[in-house]
Amino acid sequence: MSSQHPPAPASLLRLWPAVVLVAVQWLLWFVIPLFFPGTMMLALIGAAAGGLGVLVWWFFFSRLPWSERLGVVALMVASVVVLQRIVHPSIANAMMGMMLPIYSVPVFCLALVGAAAAARRQAPGPRRLILGLAILAASGTFALLRTGGITGEGDADLHWRWQQSPEERLLAHGSAAASTGTKTPGPSVAVQPSSWPGFRGAQRDAAVRGTALTWDGPSTAPTALWRRPVGPGWSSFAVEGDLLYTQEQRGEEEVVACYRLTTGEPVWSHGDRVRFWESNAGAGPRGTPLLHQGKVFACGATGLVNALDARTGAVVWSRRAADDTGQKIPDWGFAGSPLAAGDLVIVATAGVVAAYDAAKGNLRWVGPKGGWGYSSPHAATLDGVPQILFCNGQGVLALAPVDGALLWQHAWKSDGIAQPALLPDGDILLGSGSGLGTKSGVLRLAVTRRGGKWTSEERWSSLVVKPYYNDLVVHRGHVYGFDGSRLACLELDAGERRWKGGRYGHGQILLLADQDLLLVLSESGEVALVKAVPDAFVELARIPAIQGKTWNHPVLAGDVLLVRNSEEMAAFRFASSSRRP
Incomplete structure (x- = not known):
């Protein structure tokens, strides 16, 4: 049995x-x-x-x-x-x-x-x-x-798990770009307005003027000048002459590096024994260097602020902004890029703004506490009054550049990531994308001063564009930006959508203002050219540029397009292009 x-x-x-x-x-x-x-x-x-x-x-x-x-x-x-x-x-x-x-x-x-x-x-x-x-x-x-x-x-x-990360491959191969401490002087950097001095350009509006680019098909597509591996980080570029500057992570060192614009060859690099990592966005600095008064100013993901000689990379001064402002490192690290305001360099540490003497590094002022935020200080002149705008999770506030005094503020709970956009009539556009316990969409804000008192009024809000960690550009009475993974156009009078098209992930855009064009860098590393017109969405051309997740802002310096992500960076030249005088 x-x-x-x-x-x-x-x-x-x-x-x-x-x-x-x-x-x-x-x-x-x-x-x-x-x-x-x-x-x-x-x-x-x-x-x-x-x-x-x-x-x-x-x-x-x-x-x-x-x-x-x-x-x-x-x-x-x-x-x-x-x-x-x-x-x-x-x-x-x-x-x-x-x-x-x-x-x-x-x-x-x-x-x-x-x-x-x-x-x-x-x-x-x-x-x-x-x-x-x-x-x-x-x-x-x-x-x-x-x-x-x-x-x-x-x-x-x-x-x-056993596959090497791009950063590990970079360090293992002993790339020249992974060797910090190089101090080969570059050409003398003139103390004058730079061709692209920092995050999103001189006005922080991601607008390029004076271009005459030609790209209407495969035969006129931009050609690759060079490409090279780069350490992780979400920094963009600052450019002066034949030099470009960016930030990256190389092992246990947070690095500010200088390369040749036309060849990609390393010129110098400065490293600090600092490493920031979080699992969603990875390792490395988030901010973009600033060129000002012959120096490179950079704020790292932990709040370490360096002023370096732009020609050699030698340290001029260094500060720990998190200690100066009493702020803890936020979940995704300090992401703000420094801003120049006369003899001051202004940095953001989460929800607090601080100003340093550009020459000596002395702390000049600390702004009011404002919760958390990942945006960058933004210069503006409203009603003839210079001010520093800053978007945090609670809304937008304006500070006096000379002493950091609060001029006005407007409550609008947002992601605190996207940059404000300034309109020709003095209004301000605010954007937020996640909608996770915050506002979502775009808000048009009117700010006026009467009898020495500032007031802010919401003109309209719209949900048809929801910028998350990508920013808006304004052109000829319309605003262009991302609604999730798709590009969209809104008219400014009432915030109504004119079109929505294309799929670019969570990418970034540049406005070629004189040509009515948008240069789009997709999240997957493709470069596309789109008409900046309200009639309809029209993509003129698209090419693959770099591999990997791409959140970094592109830069156009003359006829050279610079793109990067946390794995590689590359330069492309527009074949039949020229700069208008």
Whole structure:
């Protein structure tokens, strides 16, 4: 007489509801976002709803013994708890620590239903073994992965854990760009307005004037001058003559580096033993250097401010702005870029602005506390009064450049990331994109002064453009910017949308004002040319430029286009272009 248990009846496990639930769950979680960007919220809802549905099926309709139902769920929970301790930090900390729990729901559901289907005719002992091994195998997969960060849509850039990151490859190959301390002098940098002195240009409006670029097809596409690996960071460029300046991370050193504009060859670099990293955006500085009075001013992700000789990289002075302002390093690091205001250099540390003497580095003033923020100080003149605008999570405030006194402020809870846009009539546009506990869309603000008193009034707000960490450009009575991953045009009178088109991820744009053109750098590293006209969306041309997630602002210096991300940087020359006098 056999002692083996007889096979479980085929009717014991009711499987079809779970198959339908997992199929719908993965359709919403994986398939739809793959073909329709911007549907991450739908994916998250689908993953959670599908997980809840599978859990209800497992507990109340699977027909399995309660010991198996409870045991499998307990094993899932225990796996996630253990995994949080052994997975790569880029996964454990991603999405505010919620990436592993969120991603494990659809993976565990698929593993559970797949194992249940495979074991449905097995005896209880083998069935439990199959179910347990499936859950352990699914959870073990996470231990083999790392992520290079999160895209603007919330997708994870997954890699095998043992694969080198671009930064590790850069350092391992001993690239010349990875050697700090080089102090080869460049040509003398004149103390005069630079061709592109810092973040988004001289006026911080991402507008280039005097261009006559030709690019209307493959035969006139810009040609690559050079490309080279670069350390991680979300810095853009400052340019003067044949020199460009940027910030990057190289191992344990946060670096300000100078390269040749026309060849990409390193000229000098300065490094500090500072490293900032967070799992969503990765390592490295977020701000862009400033050229002013023959010096390079740079603010790193931890608030270290350096003033360097622009020709040699020698340190003129250094300050720790976080200590000066009493601010803690925010979740995504200090992201503001320095601003010049006469003999002052102004920096932002989260929600607080501080000013330093450009020559000596003495702290001149600290602005009022303002919560958190990731934007940069912005110079403006309203009603004839110079002021420093700053957007933080609570709204926008204006400070007197001479002493940091508060002139006025307007409450508008936002992401505190996008730069304000100044309109010809003195109005201000504010933008916010996430909508996660904040405003979302664009606000037109009128600011006036009567009898020495400042007042602000909201003219209109619109939800049809929602800039997140990309900025707006204003041109001929219209504003152009990103609504999620797509480009959009609004008219300024009432904030009504004129068109919406193209898919560029969370990219960045430059305005070629004299040619009515937008130069778009997509999140995937493509460069496109789009008409800056309100009639319709028209993309004229597009080429691949660099590889990898690209959030950095592009720069056009003469006929040379500079692009970079956290992996590489490149320069392109427009073949049939010239500068208008």
